[in-house]
Amino acid sequence: MLHLxxxxxxxxxxxxxxxxxxxVSAQTSKTSFGVKIAYNAxxxxxxxxxxxxxxxxxxxxxxxxxNGSVKHFDKLRFLSADLxxxxxxxxxxxxxxxxxxxxxxxxxxxxxxxxxxxIGYSRTFxxxxxxxxxxxxTITLHKFAGYNYAIAAIRGGFGYAFRPSTxxxxxxxxxxxxxxxxxxxxxxxxELGIIWRPSHFLETRPQISSNSKGKIP
Amino acid sequence: xKNTMKMLFLATLCYSCQKEDITIGLHADDTFYFESGGIxxxxxxRGNTASNTxxxxxxxxxxxxxxxxxxxxxxxxxxSECAVVFYDQRNAGASxxxxxxxxxxxxxxxxxxxxxxxxxxxxxxxxLNIFLMSKSFGGMVGSAFMTKDNNQDLVKGxxxxxxxxxxxxxxxxxxxxxxxxxxxxxxxxxxxxxxxxIFDYCQNNLxxxxxxxxxxxxxxxxxxxxxxxxxxxxxxxxxxHDNMITEDIPLTSYYLGRTNAGARNFNASLTPIKFSAELHxxxxxxxxxxxxxxxxxxxxxxxxxxxxxxxSDKQMLIFEKSAHHFExxxxxxxxxxxxxxxxx
Numbered sequence: 001m002l003h004l005x006x007x008x009x010x011x012x013x014x015x016x017x018x019x020x021x022x023x024v025s026a027q028t029s030k031t032s033f034g035v036k037i038a039y040n041a042x043x044x045x046x047x048x049x050x051x052x053x054x055x056x057x058x059x060x061x062x063x064x065x066x067n068g069s070v071k072h073f074d075k076l077r078f079l080s081a082d083l084x085x086x087x088x089x090x091x092x093x094x095x096x097x098x099x100x101x102x103x104x105x106x107x108x109x110x111x112x113x114x115x116x117x118x119i120g121y122s123r124t125f126x127x128x129x130x131x132x133x134x135x136x137x138t139i140t141l142h143k144f145a146g147y148n149y150a151i152a153a154i155r156g157g158f159g160y161a162f163r164p165s166t167x168x169x170x171x172x173x174x175x176x177x178x179x180x181x182x183x184x185x186x187x188x189x190x191e192l193g194i195i196w197r198p199s200h201f202l203e204t205r206p207q208i209s210s211n212s213k214g215k216i217p
Numbered sequence: 218x219k220n221t222m223k224m225l226f227l228a229t230l231c232y233s234c235q236k237e238d239i240t241i242g243l244h245a246d247d248t249f250y251f252e253s254g255g256i257x258x259x260x261x262x263r264g265n266t267a268s269n270t271x272x273x274x275x276x277x278x279x280x281x282x283x284x285x286x287x288x289x290x291x292x293x294x295x296x297s298e299c300a301v302v303f304y305d306q307r308n309a310g311a312s313x314x315x316x317x318x319x320x321x322x323x324x325x326x327x328x329x330x331x332x333x334x335x336x337x338x339x340x341x342x343x344x345l346n347i348f349l350m351s352k353s354f355g356g357m358v359g360s361a362f363m364t365k366d367n368n369q370d371l372v373k374g375x376x377x378x379x380x381x382x383x384x385x386x387x388x389x390x391x392x393x394x395x396x397x398x399x400x401x402x403x404x405x406x407x408x409x410x411x412x413x414x415i416f417d418y419c420q421n422n423l424x425x426x427x428x429x430x431x432x433x434x435x436x437x438x439x440x441x442x443x444x445x446x447x448x449x450x451x452x453x454x455x456x457x458h459d460n461m462i463t464e465d466i467p468l469t470s471y472y473l474g475r476t477n478a479g480a481r482n483f484n485a486s487l488t489p490i491k492f493s494a495e496l497h498x499x500x501x502x503x504x505x506x507x508x509x510x511x512x513x514x515x516x517x518x519x520x521x522x523x524x525x526x527x528x529s530d531k532q533m534l535i536f537e538k539s540a541h542h543f544e545x546x547x548x549x550x551x552x553x554x555x556x557x558x559x560x561x
Contacts, residue, residue: 044462090248090259091311091467126313129237130250130257133332139339141237142252147315179316181256181308183477186469 030203031055038169038193040084047086047094049191053078053102055206064214077206078102080116086189089127094187096122096151096175110161114171115154122151122177149177149185157191167195239340241266245300249340253332254325256307256314260333262341263287263303264296270346270561271337272376272553273302275330277353279484280474282310284466286352288454294550299348299557300341304333306358309474311467321483323490327361327368334371346561347372350553353514353541356380360492363499374560375499376553378506379514379541382492382522388427390515391435395419395442398512411445429485439512443540446510450538450545493525502530504556506549508539532556 033052040049057077064070080100087093100118123146130145157171171191178184238247245266250257261283262271272295276283283303295301305312307321307329330349338345349372351359360382363369381387399416402408415438422431443449460466503526507516516535523533534552536545543549 045465088467089465091465091470092313124313126250126257128248128250128259130252131336133251133253133336137332137335139332139336145250145252145257147257147313149315181312181314181470181474181477182316182318182321183473185473188469 029205031206032197032199033202033204034078034195034197035201036080036082036193036195038171038191040086040189040191040193042086042088042187042189045086045088047084047189049082049084049193051080051082051098052202053080053195054202054204057207057209060208060210062210062212064212066214072108074106075211076102076104076106076112078104080118082118082120084189086187091127092124092146093127094122094124096120098151098153100153100155106161110167111158112161112167112169113156113158114169115156116171118153118155120151120153122149122175123147124149147180149180152176152178155191159195165197165199169193169195237340241341243267243297250313251329251333251336252314253329254307254320255317256312256320258307258329258333259305259311259313260336261287261303262300262337264292264300265298266300266341268299268561269342269344270299270348270557271302271341272299272348272350272557273304273330273334273337275349275351275355275358276304276306276309277355277380278306278309278475279354279487280309280477281354282306282471282474284310284460284464284471285456287460287464288456288546290546290550294547295553298554299561302333302337305474308477310471312474313470318482323357323361323487324365326358327365330358330362331368331371346557348374348376348557348560350376350378351380352378353380354487356382356514356518357384357487357490357492360496363501364492364495369499369501372501374502374504374556376504376506376556377519377522378504378543378549378553379508379511381514381518382496383490383518384432384488385426385491386493386521387514387518388432388435388488389424390517391439391512392419392422392424392427394512394515394517395435395438398442398446407447408445411441415442427488429488432488433484436513440541442512443510446512446540448538449510449540452542452544452546493521496522496525497527500527500529502556502560503528503532504552505531505533506536506552507533508536508541508544510538510540513541530560 033054036051038049040047059075061073080102082098084096098118098120100116102116104112104114106112125146130142132140132142153173153175155171155173159167159169161167173189175187240247243265247262274286282305395415396419399412402412505519507519539545
C-alpha cells in the first residue's frame with residue numbers, strides 16, 4: 001500500500017509538470033528544463049535536494065523611471081519537482097517529494113530572487129531502532145519504522161546566473177508536515193546549490209510576453 | 218528515474234540503519250523508540266546500565282519532554298549509580314506519529330509506561346531493578362500506572378517528586394498558596410505590581426470545583442509566582458539551550474509539543490481525575506519529595522499522597538529552597554540515589 005502511495009505521488013507530481021509544459025507551448029524558442037542539485041541542510045543536519053524546473057512563462061518587464069532611466073528584468077515562472085532529504089541524528093531521516101510553483105525575478109546582470117510555494121509527500125524513518133508494542137504486550141522490532149505525512153513548503157531565496165545555462169542559488173524553506181502528533185511539524189531548511197540547464201534536455205516552449213511600466217518621458 | 222529512486226530509497230534505509238544498540242556498561246548512551254497506540258516514543262538510556270538498576274523518568278506536562286532533565290548533575294550523581302531512562306511521552310519531545318487523538322488519555326499513557334518497562338527488561342535483562350520517578354503531570358501517569366492491575370509488581374520503588382495525583386486538590390492548594398503568598402507580599406509592600414494581579418485573580422475566583430480554564434490560569438500564576446518569590450536556590454541550567462546541538466534536540470517538535478498540549482482536550486480531561494482514593498493499592502516503597510516554594514504542585518499534595526498510599530515503607534522530604542524544578546539539585550539527586558541504593 002505504501003509503495004503504491006509512493007508511486008502515485010511521484011506520478012502525480014511529474015504529470016502536473018508535464019501537463020503544464022504542454023499547455024503553454026505557445027510562441028517562441030524551446031527552453032530546456034533546469035536540473036537542480038543542492039546541499040539541503042536543516043541548520044546543522046545534512047541532506048540533499050535534487051529536482052527539475054520546467055519553464056512555463058517569461059515576462060520581460062521594462063520599467064521607465066521618472067529620471068529617464070530604463071530598468072529591465074525578467075519575471076520567470078517554473079513548475080518544479082524536487083526530491084529532498086535530510087538526516088537528523090537520533091530523530092529521523094526524512095525523504096520528501098515536492099511539486100512547486102517558482103516565481104523568479106531575474107536582473108540583466110544575472111542576479112535573481114525567487115519565492116516558491118510547494119506541496120508534496122514526506123516519508124520519515126525514525127532515527128534509531130524501533131520496537132512495536134502490541135495491545136497484547138507482544139514486542140517486535142519494527143524495521144524501517146516511520147510515518148507518512150502531507151507536506152507543504154514556502155521557500156524563498158536568491159541566486160546568480162554566472163552562465164546562461166548555470167546558476168548558483170541559496171534558498172530557505174519552511175516545511176510543514178501534517179498531521180504530526182495530532183497537529184503539525186515545522187522544519188526550517190537551507191539549500192545551497194546549482195541549477196543547470198543542459199541543452200536539449202526535456203525541452204519546452206515557455207510562454208513569453210512583455211510588460212512595460214511607467215511613463216516614457 | 219525508477220532506478221534512481223530505488224537507489225535513493227536504499228541509501229536512506231542504510232543511512233538510518235536500525236540495528237539494535239544495547240550497551241551494558243558504566244557510560245551507556247542508547248537511543249531507541251517504542252511504538253504504542255499509534256505513536257513512536259523516544260527513549261534515551263544513559264549511565265550505568267551495568268548496575269542492573271534503572272530509574273525511569275516520567276516527565277511533566279502533558280507535552281513537556283525528558284530533554285529538560287538531562288543536566289550535568291543528573292549525570293554526575295544519578296547516572297553514575299544507575300541507568301537513567303529519559304523517555305518522551307506521546308506527542309512530546311522527539312516522539313513522532315500522525316493523528317492519535319483517540320489514544321490521548323491517561324489510561325493509554327499508563328499502558329505506554331508499562332510497555333516501556335517490559336521493553337527495558339527485554340533489552341537489558343528480565344532481572345532489572347526498575348524505579349519510577351514521577352514529576353509534575355508524571356504523577357498522574359505514575360498513579361494511573363501504579364494503581365492499575367498488578368503493574369506495581371514491575372517496579373522496586375516509586376519516587377513521587379513535585380508531582381500531582383489529584384488535579385482538583387492541586388488547584389485548591391495552588392489557589393491557597395498563591396493567595397497566602399500574595400497577601401503576605403502586598404502587606405509587606407514587596408513587589409506589589411507583580412503580586413497584585415495574582416491576589417486579584419485568586420480573590421475573584423474563590424475555591425470550589427475549578428474549571429479547566431481556571432486550572433490552567435492557576436498553573437500559569439503558579440509559574441509566575443515562582444519567578445518573583447524570594448529565597449530560591451539559583452538554577453543555572455538552560456538545558457534545552459545548552460544541549461540543543463550536542464543532544465540533537467528537535468527544537469520545533471519540542472516547542473510544538475509544549476504549546477500543543479496546553480490546547481488539547483486531553484489537558485482539560487485531567488481536571489476531574491483524582492487518585493487519592495486508589496493509592497491504598499500501592500504497596501511498593503515510596504520516596505515523596507516536595508518543595509517549599511513550589512506553587513505548581515504545592516507540598517500539600519505530598520501530605521495527601523502520604524496519607525493515602527498503601528506502602529509501609531514511605532518517606533517524605535521537603536526541600537526548603539526549591540520550587541517546581543529541582544533547584545537544589547545535589548540534595549534532590551542524592552536523596553534519589555540513597556533511596557534507590559536502599560531498595561534495589
